[in-house]
Amino acid sequence: xxxxxxxxxxxxxxxxxxxxxxxxxxxxxxxxxxxxxxxxxxxxxxxxxxxxxxxxxxxxxxxxxxxxxxxxxxxxxxxxxxxxxxxxxxxxxxxxxxxxxxxxxxxxxxxxxxxxxxxxxxxxxxxxxxxxxxxxxxxxxxxxxxxxxxxxxxxxxxxxxxxxxxxxxxxxxxxxxxxxxxxxxxxxxxxxxxxxxxxxxxxxxxxxxxxx
Amino acid sequence: xxxxxxxxxxxxxxxxxxxxxxxxxxxxxxxxxxxxxxxxxxxxxxxxxxxxxxxxxxxxxxxxxxxxxxxxxxxxxxxxxxxxxxxxxxxxxxxxxxxxxxxxxxxxxxxxxxxxxxxxxxxxxxxxxxxxxxxxxxxxxxxxxxxxxxxxxxxxxxxxxxxxxxxxxxxxxxxxxxxxxxxxxxxxxxxxxxxxxxxxxxxxxxxxxxxxxxxxxxxxxxxxxxxxxxxxxxxxxxxxxxxxxxxxxxxxxxxxxxxxxxxxxxxxxxxxxxxxxxxxxxxxxxxxxxxxxxxxxxxxxxxxxxxxxxxxxxxxxxxxxxxxxxxxxxxxxxxxxxxxxxxxxxxxxxxxxxxxxxxxxxxxxxxxxxxxxxxxxxxxxxxxxxxxxxxxxxxxxxxxxxxxxxxxxxxxxxxxxxxxxxxxxxxxxxxxxxxxxxxxxxxxxxxxxxxxxxxxxxxxxxxxxxxxxxxxxxxxxxxxxxxxxxxxxxxxxxxxxxxxxxxxxxxxxxxxxxxxxxxxxxxxxxxxxxxxxxxxxxxx
Numbered sequence: 001x002x003x004x005x006x007x008x009x010x011x012x013x014x015x016x017x018x019x020x021x022x023x024x025x026x027x028x029x030x031x032x033x034x035x036x037x038x039x040x041x042x043x044x045x046x047x048x049x050x051x052x053x054x055x056x057x058x059x060x061x062x063x064x065x066x067x068x069x070x071x072x073x074x075x076x077x078x079x080x081x082x083x084x085x086x087x088x089x090x091x092x093x094x095x096x097x098x099x100x101x102x103x104x105x106x107x108x109x110x111x112x113x114x115x116x117x118x119x120x121x122x123x124x125x126x127x128x129x130x131x132x133x134x135x136x137x138x139x140x141x142x143x144x145x146x147x148x149x150x151x152x153x154x155x156x157x158x159x160x161x162x163x164x165x166x167x168x169x170x171x172x173x174x175x176x177x178x179x180x181x182x183x184x185x186x187x188x189x190x191x192x193x194x195x196x197x198x199x200x201x202x203x204x205x206x207x208x209x210x211x212x
Numbered sequence: 213x214x215x216x217x218x219x220x221x222x223x224x225x226x227x228x229x230x231x232x233x234x235x236x237x238x239x240x241x242x243x244x245x246x247x248x249x250x251x252x253x254x255x256x257x258x259x260x261x262x263x264x265x266x267x268x269x270x271x272x273x274x275x276x277x278x279x280x281x282x283x284x285x286x287x288x289x290x291x292x293x294x295x296x297x298x299x300x301x302x303x304x305x306x307x308x309x310x311x312x313x314x315x316x317x318x319x320x321x322x323x324x325x326x327x328x329x330x331x332x333x334x335x336x337x338x339x340x341x342x343x344x345x346x347x348x349x350x351x352x353x354x355x356x357x358x359x360x361x362x363x364x365x366x367x368x369x370x371x372x373x374x375x376x377x378x379x380x381x382x383x384x385x386x387x388x389x390x391x392x393x394x395x396x397x398x399x400x401x402x403x404x405x406x407x408x409x410x411x412x413x414x415x416x417x418x419x420x421x422x423x424x425x426x427x428x429x430x431x432x433x434x435x436x437x438x439x440x441x442x443x444x445x446x447x448x449x450x451x452x453x454x455x456x457x458x459x460x461x462x463x464x465x466x467x468x469x470x471x472x473x474x475x476x477x478x479x480x481x482x483x484x485x486x487x488x489x490x491x492x493x494x495x496x497x498x499x500x501x502x503x504x505x506x507x508x509x510x511x512x513x514x515x516x517x518x519x520x521x522x523x524x525x526x527x528x529x530x531x532x533x534x535x536x537x538x539x540x541x542x543x544x545x546x547x548x549x550x551x552x553x554x555x556x557x558x559x560x561x562x563x564x565x566x567x568x569x570x571x572x573x574x575x576x577x578x579x580x581x582x583x584x585x586x587x588x589x590x591x592x593x594x595x596x597x598x599x600x601x602x603x604x605x606x607x608x609x610x611x612x613x614x615x616x617x618x619x620x621x622x623x624x625x626x627x628x629x630x631x632x633x634x635x636x637x638x639x640x641x642x643x644x645x646x647x648x649x650x651x652x653x654x655x656x657x658x659x660x661x662x663x664x665x666x667x668x669x670x671x672x673x674x675x676x677x678x679x680x681x682x683x684x685x686x687x688x689x690x691x692x693x694x695x696x697x698x699x700x701x702x703x704x705x706x707x708x709x710x711x712x713x714x715x716x717x718x719x720x721x722x723x724x725x726x727x728x729x730x731x732x733x734x735x736x737x738x739x740x741x742x743x744x745x746x747x748x749x750x751x752x
Contacts, residue, residue, distance in 0.1 A: 064442040066312040069378055069410055074338060081331050102378050104410035108308065108324065140408065187409040188436040212409065
């Protein structure tokens with residue numbers, strides 16, 4: 001945990017530097033792009049701090065999720081609206097088909113997990129990133145999948161430190177957080193959420209959050 | 213694209229001027245120009261008493277120990293928030309925990325800071341659209357609503373394949389429970405749970421189990437639900453209520469856990485009451501003190517908080533503190549017979565506890581005098597009975613308790629509270645027999661009156677029932693029977709406008725006592741059948 005804190009603070013410090021760079025550029029010109037980049041950076045830093053806080057609270061035993069019904073169409077409309085538009089990025093295909101109309105989960109924490117995964121996928125993607133929703137009837141769980149068309153996860157990462165590949169700057173925070181949030185999604189009959197990471201047969205990385 | 217909000221009226225509630233102005237700018241960005249502002253609960257209540265707003269945007273943090281959730285509850289209880297109005301709560305991360313878990317009085321939606329204007333616009337439009345689509349249902353919900361009509365609206369909307377099917381099902385479950393149609397409610401919850409687990413259906417199922425008398429299964433189900441949904445306040449509330457009767461220790465612990473999630477005046481009050489019962493006086497003191505002190509607006513306190521605080525002090529031998537709390541109680545509320553009687557009754561009990569019998573008797577005399585001629589609220593009556601027992605005025609105590617038991621013949625909660633008064637006086641067994649007799653005498657009265665009516669002795673039946681109904685304003689059963697007897701008379705013997713008018717008033721009295729009483733529709737239909745056009749109309 002201490003290593004994770006140090007690494008995250010290091011990341012956040014770097015992110016603040018990046019933010020300053022973009023703000024400088026924004027000051028000089030009247031181009032909107034640097035401001036959008038700055039906003040993106042703010043979202044990243046905010047996310048890191050919130051995630052760190054969640055891990056801290058988990059350690060204290062006081063992390064409690066707010067599971068509530070989410071209308072999936074509305075939920076993804078909001079995510080799309082909140083996701084900052086940055087030029088020259090791979091195209092994001094937001095889900096358009098909803099296998100079930102609603103699902104109960106913590107909308108806020110799951111948003112952080114998905115945005116992390118999305119940022120990561122965008123960094124590795126060539127042209128596009130897909131977000132897909134599927135319903136697994138046998139396990140009675142909803143799968144939120146972020147798929148990119150990049151090189152996929154390197155083989156050795158599966159063996160040992162899966163985390164690093166997932167992360168913006170490599171602190172491991174994103175994956176640790178995603179894992180935590182997945183596991184905190186439980187049902188009264190004892191089922192639990194989990195992450196699934198694999199390479200697609202057609203190439204590219206698949207990151208799935210499976211929610212019971 | 214801002215047109216849908218252009219003609220709406222808004223009220224923005226936030227105690228911080230900077231936040232108000234920044235949200236105000238965002239609102240005007242998205243077309244909502246007509247927007248009033250309020251800085252605190254008092255101003256908000258004033259504004260909302262004067263006029264209706266389409267959109268209410270409220271920050272969770274309102275200063276003065278008050279929050280948006282408390283305001284929302286207050287507005288709903290006082291009927292200041294029409295169902296057509298949108299209530300959007302804005303929160304930071306901490307407030308989000310409390311808003312997102314609010315059980316009974318949830319806002320229409322909540323939005324986490326920081327947010328963009330576009331997101332704000334999307335949310336407001338989305339809620340407006342939903343309100344519009346579900347208007348046929350919403351208009352029948354709430355304190356003055358009509359559960360049967362609301363249920364019919366649910367079915368119509370479900371048949372029309374509304375995209376808000378889930379919200380409708382959730383309301384339908386609540387309505388079926390209110391109307392006592394447990395089997396149908398259970399089937400509804402089971403069918404949702406078969407597809408997926410979700411907190412409201414899990415708790416709904418537990419409530420059905422409890423209502424059908426299967427309390428241990430209900431408790432187990434709620435415990436399991438809480439393991440998966442540790443923030444779902446409705447589950448804590450239901451569980452605490454189930455435990456209250458036989459396991460007050462466990463109930464206290466459950467309320468403690470819910471307080472860790474969302475500290476509210478109401479929960480502190482509940483905790484204080486349980487701690488008093490469990491003889492955990494130090495905890496009772498801090499809980500009631502929190503209830504009294506945290507709410508600096510004064511909107512949420514009740515007589516119970518000060519009375520509870522005084523008892524907590526008295527039980528620990530802190531007589532002076534107890535008396536000071538009672539004095540404070542007098543300063544905080546508008547004068548009323550109930551307030552005076554309650555203050556004096558608790559004072560009498562405090563003195564009795566401290567061994568000062570003379571002071572106890574003097575205070576009791578004041579309490580009884582204050583209560584003469586006025587109808588006192590139930591907690592005051594019970595407190596008064598308690599004080600009578602403590603000063604040896606047993607007959608007076610029993611008179612009061614008989615009145616309460618007859619008035620609340622069908623209300624298990626009030627009857628249990630009356631039983632606790634006996635228990636505290638060390639008369640547990642006597643209480644059981646006494647209350648049972650009071651209850652039975654009411655059943656007997658109703659049965660005899662019905663038998664008389666059937667035998668054609670309507671005048672006698674009317675005399676019996678109206679005497680009881682005029683005395684017992686909270687007894688729905690008696691009011692309904694009185695109205696029925698009067699209507700039967702008119703039906704058989706021809707119009708007597710004074711009887712019709714009295715029947716009308718008893719129906720209103722019955723509605724006030726218990727709007728969901730299963731026999732209400734019967735008497736209402738009979739009234740409309742008997743009352744000719746042009747006479748007193750019974751409103752919906």
